[in-house]
Amino acid sequence: MLTIDNIKMIQPTVVKQIQSLYSRERIVHAYLFEGDKGTGKSQAAQFFIQLLLCEQVVNNEPCGQCRQCRLVTSGNHTNVHHIYPDGATIKIEQVRNLMKEMKMVGMEQGHKFYVIHHADKMNIAAANMLLKFLEEPVGKVTAILLTEQYQAILPTILSRCQHFKFAALPREVIIEQLIEQQITKSMASTVSLLTNNLDEAITLSTNEQFVQMRKTVLHLIGTIQQNVQESLLYIQEAWIPVYKEREDFERALDLLLFAYRDIVALKADIEGTVVAFPDKQAEFENIALNSTYERLSKQMQAILKAREQLHRNMNRSLLMEQLMLNLQEGYAFV
Known part of the structure; x- marks a missing residue:
């Protein structure tokens, strides 16, 4: 505070x-x-x-x-x-x-x-x-x-x-203040992209549901790189039943988008870029190494499209299934 x-x-x-x-x-x-x-x-x-x-x-x-x-x-x-x-x-x-x-x-x-x-x-x-x-x-x-x-x-x-x-408040100040509150740099980096209100950032960082949401998104990215069937199963078990409120669903999509932005930044080797998930830098570097700019661009477009479809009240289970398929292949919605 x-x-x-x-x-x-x-x-x-x-x-x-x-x-x-x-x-x-x-x-x-x-x-x-x-x-x-x-x-x-x-x-x-x-x-x-x-x-x-x-x-x-x-x-x-x-x-x-x-x-x-x-x-x-x-x-x-x-x-x-x-x-x-x-x-x-x-x-x-x-x-x-x-x-x-x-x-x-x-x-x-x-x-x-x-x-x-x-x-x-x-x-x-x-x-x-x-x-x-x-x-x-x-x-x-x-x-x-x-x-x-x-x-x-x-x-x-x-x-x-x-x-x-x-x-x-500048993002760097938010991160510094959160770290002073004994919040990890990794969590502070993530939360600072969601709000520039320090009190809200502290509340979010210590909210167990948000902590779990962050873990869920990062685990999902790992499954996307491996097997689409595993991704589809995971969203039915850990995403759809949990994120029933639109605000939570949208926030989880935002975290997913931040992760792909990190991957693009690492691929471009942007000096001085403060990533949203510094604790996953090694894993993201490996994904960046094995991806093309075109594919990463299409994956980010797919997430943005999913956000748009969410606001149009598309069936959320179908929305996430399509998103997983698109992220697996790197193609956007048609």
Whole structure:
């Protein structure tokens, strides 16, 4: 999981922008943190708040040890308030109560902050009340709006916010963070192709069904190289009965496609290519050595076609039987 300690590595541009605002004392009343889920928006908001409240800032970074920093970290700072959706939306009562809190004299002196998580979930009444508050800010109060869909926020609110764009996490960062969580490099390499959300990647890596799915796909590739009858039998035993949900079925096909992409990359001897299945490199190199580019291309086309047929609700057993035959021969669907 992302923490305030590694947000500088995850979002270096955003952190530098925040530090620049602090050093130049250019703090405004409202900020919008926009980016995909898992890109560190909440952690960056905490970094920002700690930086402005910290008693011992060093090199434009909060110390993390002073009373103010510890209160923020523990979630007990009386000058820091968070709003989350109540059900499907953020309601006017939530914003009204927040505004009252902002106007009250608290135990802690100085700057006040309110962080609105999933700000795009505000209903119209709540958004209008927030807009009124932004138009008439009270003292040293700063709003930080977090969102994955800024287009759903009122343009009049957006115009009053300084916008920070959070970049998607690079694959290399996902892999590194997963390895720090004691996940093998092989599994991290595979999962990092499926999501750039670190929390989702960690969940997927430790999900027993996904771990087994990965093993199933790799075993299937081995049977394809040997005997088509064995492949057909294996999919009836280990694939069709297990992957009943379309999402799981499609994910397994994605893993199969990643494997063939690895094989093509190895055949092309692409320097620096990070493969999805590094633990199978020797086996894939052997397959690459005994395959032509034409055959590998047709095999990948067959997998892509199978994905397409899945969305057209083709009988899944028939779909996989045809795919096995096509992968065995290297011909695509006709």
